Amino acid sequence: MPYIKIVSSISPELNKFVPASTADLLDWSFIARSLYSAGSANPKQKIDSAMREGLEDVITEVMENINYYSRQRGRVIEFRELLYGYHRLDALHGQDLILDLLLIYKKYRGKKMTVPVRRHLYVQRAFTGIFVKELDEDFYNVTLQQSLSSVGLFGSLLHNSMARLSSHFTMASNLLAPPPDTIVFVLPIAGRLATFQRFLSIYERVCIVAAQHCDLLVVIFGQPDELIDHLQQLNELRSRHIYQQINYIQRSGPFSRGVALDIAARSSYIRQQDIILFIDVDMVFNVETLQRVRMHTQRGRQVYLPIVFSQYDPKRRNGASASEQVPIDDENGYFRQFGFGICAIYKSDILDDDINGFDKDITGWGLEDVKFLEKIVRVGTRQHGFLSNTAEVPLDYNEAAEQWRRLSVFRAPDPTLVHIYHDISCDVQLDPPQYNMCLGTKANSLGSTRLMEELFFNNRQNIDFITEFNRQKHQSR
Numbered sequence: 484m485p486y487i488k489i490v491s492s493i494s495p496e497l498n499k500f501v502p503a504s505t506a507d508l509l510d511w512s513f514i515a516r517s518l519y520s521a522g523s524a525n526p527k528q529k530i531d532s533a534m535r536e537g538l539e540d541v542i543t544e545v546m547e548n549i550n551y552y553s554r555q556r557g558r559v560i561e562f563r564e565l566l567y568g569y570h571r572l573d574a575l576h577g578q579d580l581i582l583d584l585l586l587i588y589k590k591y592r593g594k595k596m597t598v599p600v601r602r603h604l605y606v607q608r609a610f611t612g613i614f615v616k617e618l619d620e621d622f623y624n625v626t627l628q629q630s631l632s633s634v635g636l637f638g639s640l641l642h643n644s645m646a647r648l649s650s651h652f653t654m655a656s657n658l659l660a661p662p663p664d665t666i667v668f669v670l671p672i673a674g675r676l677a678t679f680q681r682f683l684s685i686y687e688r689v690c691i692v693a694a695q696h697c698d699l700l701v702v703i704f705g706q707p708d709e710l711i712d713h714l715q716q717l718n719e720l721r722s723r724h725i726y727q728q729i730n731y732i733q734r735s736g737p738f739s740r741g742v743a744l745d746i747a748a749r750s751s752y753i754r755q756q757d758i759i760l761f762i763d764v765d766m767v768f769n770v771e772t773l774q775r776v777r778m779h780t781q782r783g784r785q786v787y788l789p790i791v792f793s794q795y796d797p798k799r800r801n802g803a804s805a806s807e808q809v810p811i812d813d814e815n816g817y818f819r820q821f822g823f824g825i826c827a828i829y830k831s832d833i834l835d836d837d838i839n840g841f842d843k844d845i846t847g848w849g850l851e852d853v854k855f856l857e858k859i860v861r862v863g864t865r866q867h868g869f870l871s872n873t874a875e876v877p878l879d880y881n882e883a884a885e886q887w888r889r890l891s892v893f894r895a896p897d898p899t900l901v902h903i904y905h906d907i908s909c910d911v912q913l914d915p916p917q918y919n920m921c922l923g924t925k926a927n928s929l930g931s932t933r934l935m936e937e938l939f940f941n942n943r944q945n946i947d948f949i950t951e952f953n954r955q956k957h958q959s960r
Contacts, residue, residue, distance in 0.1 A: 497605065499576045514538075514568040514582075527820065538565065541580060541606055557592025566601070580606040663777055666690075666697045666758045666827075671743030673704035675764060676712050678905070682764045683720055691724050695773050698728035700752050702743035706735060728752070740824075741851030745841040748833050755831045756782070762825055766791070767809070767901045779893045780827040786859055786890055787827040789897040790818045794904040795930045799938070811898045814931050818896045822924075823852040825900065828859075832890060837862045850917050862890045904928060 502508050513519040518528045546562050553559045568582040582604040590596045668686065672679055690697035701717065703710050710733065721729050730752045734743065744761055753759060758780050762768075772789075779787040794809045794816040809815055833840060842854040907928065909921035929935065939945050 497579055500573050509571045509573060511569040511571045514570060545604060558590040561587040563587055577607055577609040663696050664756060664758050666760050666773060666776055667753050668697060668699045669744060669747040669759055669761050670764060671702045671740050672764050673738040678764050679713060680716055683716055685767060687720060689769055691727055693770055695770060700747050701731040702734060702747050703731055704734045704738040741841040742843045745843055748830060748840055753830050757830050758827055759830055759833065760827045765903050765905055767903055769899050772897060772899045775897055776827045782829040783832060786892050788823050788892055788894050789825055789900050790820060790894055791822065791825055791900045791902050792816050792898055793819050793902040793928060795928060796904050799930045809901050823856045835862060859890055859892055
């Protein structure tokens, strides 16, 4: 097989690549128990097997080189742990690694000692040679045609066979797959009529018209004269779909999301076998979102808390207003890693004695989702002692019963679940933890890091301020 091999004679160093501008800078990914990468929409990821194997190979080779003369020197160095590290990929030169290693230094000749030490390891893994394989000119065309012809022949045979079978047999109605569990949307709201209209429009299109077996339960806060328009929108939706479950609960007190969700979860509008989807009025979703909810919510076993994509302020970027069509990228929004407000759980699980709904003492914005998650985590780690007569039940009864009462939390980014941007006003009357959370969410939603950098450096006053600050700092030394 003919091949071409290219060997680079450049000495290894971390400064081979020289960027022409800030846009050409290579990002470093942080390695710990997980991989934190700036180039991914979901920054925290599991270290995959390929990278793990590569790190093990590098560390093994380095330790072999270190201990090559260990017998002559009367000491040996053992690898214990990778504390943290950084890695990046240079398309021209290879992979760069900076690793912080915990080692054990053992001296067994002379004065014996065992000492833990930390060392930084700087590695550049160059690419291997380039191999070129010659193929026939029409290799791909011939292979593709053969594949298509075989698939087409098999497909036609299968279609004809099924057609003949269906003409002789009729499937009984009781053998059909049972309908999926109903998803009950629970929506707390106070005011915000235009956003409420948008939500109802999306719900009608995705859940009702597409026949996705969903119900809607709205908890509305406000005085009766303030709710006329909201109730009119709900009644109009009811009149268009008279066989759909579209219900609401009115509350006249101050808005509290925890109270609203707790009342809805305990209401008779929701059955024990229904999936409750706690949602916000700013969310945009589609049929694929509902499929994920049903897939990842398991009765008695698993709660689904999707990581939603939150839109940045579009006015700061291009002067446009918020819309349902949001590109999923780093410039238009971010995944809310620490937001737990959107949750899917079975009613039978949320009314478990150890969870018992939401904390109703929290008023105003935020924190009720964190308290609720803490309850779920406690249920997930609890242990039950099931005492039963093993002579009368299967041997695995205790284990199965214990697993049944253990709830786990499943989290994953959902690009179909988008939070549309809206102006955030943080009430100074909120409790300090709630107020700080509100300010943090408001700051995170302003724009991407690159946009904030551009806005900052495009202002000449900011540059002058930094220059003067650095000048005074050097003079004071």
